[in-house]
Amino acid sequence: MRRIIAHAIATVLLFCAATAGAQTLDTRFACSQRADDGGDPITYADTGEIHLDGAAVKMFRWESAVFRSTHGYDCNIDDDDGLQAEVRGDGSAASWRVALKDGGAARLKRGYNFERGLNCTIRLERDGNTVHVKPTCPALCGSRINFSDIVIDLDSGTCRYDHQ
Secondary structure, X not given: OHHHHHHXXXXXXXXXXXXXXXXXXXXXXXXXXXXXXXXXXXXXXXXXXXXXXXXXEEEEEEEEEEEEXXXXXXXXXEHHHOEEEEEEOOHHHOEEEEEEOOHHHHHHHOOOOOOOOOOOEEEEEEEOOEEXXXXXXXXXXXXXXXXXXXXXXXXXXXXXXXXX
16 A cells, blocks of 8 residues: 555656646747838847746846837846746646736836836747747836737747737
8 A cells, every 4th residue: 555655656746847847948039020110110129038947937037129210119027026927737838927026116116207007917828849928018118018029939049029
């Protein structure tokens, strides 16, 4: 009986270790794209590094900018903003939800004095070797509404923009 229980516990621990290993995300990316917004040239530019181990945020840094001929807007987020993560799924279909613990404090720290909202959620959905990054994060974007919606190739670190 003890042998069966010990085997069952070892099997559960092995399964948990395999699942936790499958719920990691390690990527660096740098991308830009030129586009046309009703006759106005626009350039999107994003760089970042994301390391998640299950629900633990090991590193999270993302800078996202939109440049027009007369002005530009940027957003950025990093570990110092107080991040928390939730993870769902495992293997090649894992997904994460990264959010600010305190959107008001993070916004105040950056010196933003106008209201864009205090929420910040970034969804990361892995499908094989790609991750779709879906941000809803006006809190850290100054006068810009949100970060760019991008798809990252985990093998190369390159990305493409998924415009609304």
